[in-house]
Amino acid sequence: MIRHVRLVCCLIFFGLAGVAQAKPFRVLAFYSMHVEQDHVDFAMQAIPFFQEMAKRDHFDFQATSNWDDMNPTALKKYQVVMWLDEFPSTPAQRKAFEEYMEHGAGWMGFHIAGWTENRAVWPWFSDFLGTVFVGNSWPPLPATLTVNDTTHPAVKGLPARFVSPDNEWYSWQPTLRSNPNIKVLMTLASSNFPLGFKDTLGGGDVPVTWTNTKYKMLYTNMGHGSKILNSATQNLFFEKALLWLGGQS
Secondary structure, three states: OHHHHHHHHHHHHHHHHHHHHOOOOEEEEEOOOOOOHHHHHHHHHHHHHHHHHHHHHOOEEEEEOOHHHOOHHHHOOOOEEEEOOOOOOOHHHHHHHHHHHHOOOEEEEEHHHHOOOOHHHOHHHHHHHOOEEEEEOEOOEEEEEEEOOOOOOOOOOOOOEEEEEEEOOEEEEOOHHHOOOEEEEEEEOHHHOOEOOOEOEOOOOOEEEEEEOOOEEEEEOOOOOOOHHHOHHHHHHHHHHHHHHOOOO
């Protein structure tokens, strides 16, 4: 009888522990309607995509086009923020985001979220991202991606290589490999090069997805146009990445 009671208690304990680990998290996605149309197209597809994911994976997902919601009062209600097709533009918005991230919150940025040609515009963010934009391919084309760290929760279980749908691909300087805080998760495979016609990426090391290990963050270059969510493999990556940021990897 005592043994039976102990067994039941253990089952209850581990059951409660599992529930605690799966505690729902809240996500706030920022987007704009007055930016490049290809970026709007991505955001308009991404919002329902993540809404369905939230139902399936039991977290809360909200979206707003009001970037003034990037303030301490609003942000404290959420564990993760997303930038779908733009980035903060005012000193108050930027300061609120800095404080949010410095206190351990999560961030997932797509494509244009990483665009900055001048570190002086927002030095903190350039250090947070680990690099600055220097070039791009054009027109949007599919590309083969190489998964660099198969153990990271955001990409674990993905194929070593897969084809990402049509996208405008960015290149960066300085090289992210030289930053000890950066963990590169995916890069453009060398078989892609030269990539583009009007604007061409000629080769070299071109990271696509990475995290700055000083923060709970992940940037990925995908997010230009209406075809980004056409790959089941890539969609699985988006799901894994967000769940990791929300503490449910």
